[in-house]
Amino acid sequence: MKILIIEDEPQLAQSISEYLSGEQYLCETAINFPQAMEKTELYDYDCILLDLMLPGGDGLKILDALRDNKKQDGVVIISAKGSLDDKIKGLKIGADDYLTKPFHLPELAARIFSVIRRKSFDNTNVIIHHELEINILAKKLVVNRLLVSLTKKEFDLLLYFISNKNRVISKNALAEHILGDIADMLENYDIVYAHIKNLKKKLADAGCGNYLKTVYGSGYKWDV
Amino acid sequence: MIRLLDKSFKVFMWYAGIVLACSIPAYYAIVDYIWQTELKEHNTIVSEEIKNNLQSQNFSDSVLNKSVALWNQLQPSSHLREVTELKSDSTYNIYRKNNFSKKEERFQGLTTYFQLKGKKFALSVETNMEESHETILGLALVSLIFFVLLLIGLIILNRRLSDKIWQPFNSSIKTIQEFDLNRHDLPVFEETDIVEFETLNTRLEHLIKANINSFEQQKQFVENASHELQTPLAVIQSKLDLFLQEAALSKRQSEIIDQAQNALGKANRINRNMLLLAKIENNHFEDREWIDLKELLQENLEMMNSFIEAKRLSVALSCSGITKIKTNSTLLEILLSNLLTNAIRYSEENSKIDIQISGHYLMISNPGTQALKQEHLFQRFGRVNNETPATGLGLAIIHQVCLQFKWDITYAFEACQHKFSVNFS
Incomplete structure (x- = not known):
């Protein structure tokens, strides 16, 4: 799947590209407005990561152009502008998601995964992954044809891991994903541990392979 | 705390009180002096007339004696007596009980000597005079009344003045009191034709404007600074996330990354909150x-x-x-x-x-x-x-x-x- 990273900070663009490349994504980079316009006009992408403040023009104009050309590329805005106004404006014009800088790369991967999922019409809303069948709309997990009951948080975590296959995810990134804005009240990672422990146990009980692994000292990894 | 005008008022009242108090002995001295001089004159005139009248009569010795006795008996304010030698005139001022009222009365007296038919006589003429304590009392009373009048007048004037003269000043104070740096309205001072207040208002306006400006700049600075920090923070964050993917990380290395992640997380949150604070201050949240x-x-x-x-x-x-x-x-x-x-x-x-x-x-x-x-x-x-x-x-x-x-x-x-x-x- 093709991803276009429109970001004027080369170091950030490079990190994103490096993190996403490999498994399932092919990344291209545009570092300014004209480059971005050219690429979006010429090619189709499964997902475009769009920084709003670009040298040479307003990132929102790229979004406008995409929608005017009836292009179906998924768009995730990545911006330092965190204000609600920008968020609403971006989503109104047709962005699929909005992520405020700074963000964790696994979080970005999860958003991209979800946007691409929603955009693909040929696909049903079911992800098949080895013995796991994940129904995104119904938020249901079936393992070996047996329904596994997960809480909302556990289901969310599972999707997060699936969209970051073979990547080490730090406890910090997980905590921020689970807790969102209120992550700063975290005294320790007990809550994160608890959720992951439960998910692991439910998967194991259902006879699922041991994909979710603890990486000693740093975090977790969905290893396949 | 004391009001400015009350302070000067107090001083003025002390001064007025002292001046009025000092005026009492001064008035007394003058009044008494005039009294005494007038009465001395009066006594001299009376005694001269009596002398003349007596000398112009042609009394025989026995009639004279009788007349003198009769005179002394009937005339309350003068007294004639025979003396052995003539002396120069003398005046005196005494207090004594009156025959009728039992009160002590004050008298101004003149004793003059003259010869009549070879005999030497002393004539004393006395006139009742106002007692000094009564004079002082009267003067003190009048002074007091004037002092009270002065006091009442000044209080009223003071109040009117303070309302009127200080009105622009009070209005300026009120304007400053109502001023709030967090609201963005520049205070408007009332116009005044008093030079001092006008200067004060202009200077205040300058000060407040400068204050608002620096406050705005500060708010803008915080917003810009937190904004600018977002991208480098994002770079660090992404690099740490990427670092974690390295295959051959030792446990120690993973721990270091984890610790760095924690601190970075806190830095991110502080920055986000600072940006939020700046945005609230800069009125970015207008919707209701x-x-x-x-x-x-x-x-x-x-x-x-x-x-x-x-x-x-x-x-x-x-x-x-x-x-x-x-x-x-x-x-x-x-x-x-x-x-x-x-x-x-x-x-x-x-x-x-x-x-x-x-x-x-x-x-x-x-x-x-x-x-x-x-x-x-x-x-x-x-x-x-x-x-x-x-x-x-x-x-x-x-x-x-x-x-x-x-x-x-x-x-x-x-x-x-x-x-x-x-x-x-």
């Missing part, structure tokens, strides 16, 4: 809508449920009255979530958080052991503690939101409970 306080609070509680459960806290929510508020939903949510976060964070396990909503009044209380220090409570980084992931900006944000909407936030520590209450009306 009707929000149900109770619903929003319940939604927030829902979001924090995992924390509440993890600490095995119980939450009691009581609600009464109409709880709808017209305000900015984002800011209200931030306020509520910060208040709840604090209550949850600083509660011991298994304790109870009490939330009361009555109309537009909200109180959140949680148990604690010691009152928080009021002075730095709502200040930025006022209670920063490196042990917790708290940014030290939570209460500052709460305070800023309240300031923005002129809501009243109070903290109290009663019966081992931290109580934060917000009055939304």
Whole structure:
């Protein structure tokens, strides 16, 4: 799947590209407005990561152009502008998601995964992954044809891991994903541990392979 | 504290009192002197006339003796007696009891000597004179009356003057008192034709303008600075996330990354909160809508449920009255979530958080052991503690939101409970 990273900070663009490349994504980079316009006009992408403040023009104009050309590329805005106004404006014009800088790369991967999922019409809303069948709309997990009951948080975590296959995810990134804005009240990672422990146990009980692994000292990894 | 005009008034009154008091002996001396001189003159005229009259009569010795006796008997204010030698005239001033009224009276007297038919006589003429204590009393009374008149007059004038002359000054003071740096309106001073007040007002205006400017710049700076920090923070964050993917990381290396992630997370949150504070100050949240306080609070509680459960806290929510508020939903949510976060964070396990909503009044209380220090409570980084992931900006944000909407936030520590209450009306 093709991803276009429109970001004027080369170091950030490079990190994103490096993190996403490999498994399932092919990344291209545009570092300014004209480059971005050219690429979006010429090619189709499964997902475009769009920084709003670009040298040479307003990132929102790229979004406008995409929608005017009836292009179906998924768009995730990545911006330092965190204000609600920008968020609403971006989503109104047709962005699929909005992520405020700074963000964790696994979080970005999860958003991209979800946007691409929603955009693909040929696909049903079911992800098949080895013995796991994940129904995104119904938020249901079936393992070996047996329904596994997960809480909302556990289901969310599972999707997060699936969209970051073979990547080490730090406890910090997980905590921020689970807790969102209120992550700063975290005294320790007990809550994160608890959720992951439960998910692991439910998967194991259902006879699922041991994909979710603890990486000693740093975090977790969905290893396949 | 004393008012400026009262201060000068006091001094004036002391001075007037002293002058009037000093005037009493002075008046007395003058009045008494005039009295005495007049009476001496009068006595001289009378005695001269008596002498002349006596000398022009041709009395025989026996008639003379009889006449003198009769004279002394009938004439109260003069006395004739025979003396052995002639002396020069003398005056005297005495107090003595009058024959009729039992009072001590004051007399001015003149004794003059003359010869009649070879005999030597002394003639004393006395005139009743005002007693000095009576004079002094009278003068003191008049002075007092004038002093009181002066006092009343000055008080009235003082009041009128203070109202009138100081009116522009008082108006300037009022304008300054009403000035609030957080609201963005420049104070307007009343026009005045008094040079001093005009100067004062112009200087004040300059000062305030400069103040507002630097405040604006400062706010803008904080916003820009936090903004600019976002991208480098994002780069560090992404590099750490990437570093973690290295295949051959040792346990020690992973731990170091983890520790760096934690600190970076805190830096991110501080920066985000600083940006939020700057945005509130810079009025980025202008939208207003009707929000149900109770619903929003319940939604927030829902979001924090995992924390509440993890600490095995119980939450009691009581609600009464109409709880709808017209305000900015984002800011209200931030306020509520910060208040709840604090209550949850600083509660011991298994304790109870009490939330009361009555109309537009909200109180959140949680148990604690010691009152928080009021002075730095709502200040930025006022209670920063490196042990917790708290940014030290939570209460500052709460305070800023309240300031923005002129809501009243109070903290109290009663019966081992931290109580934060917000009055939304």
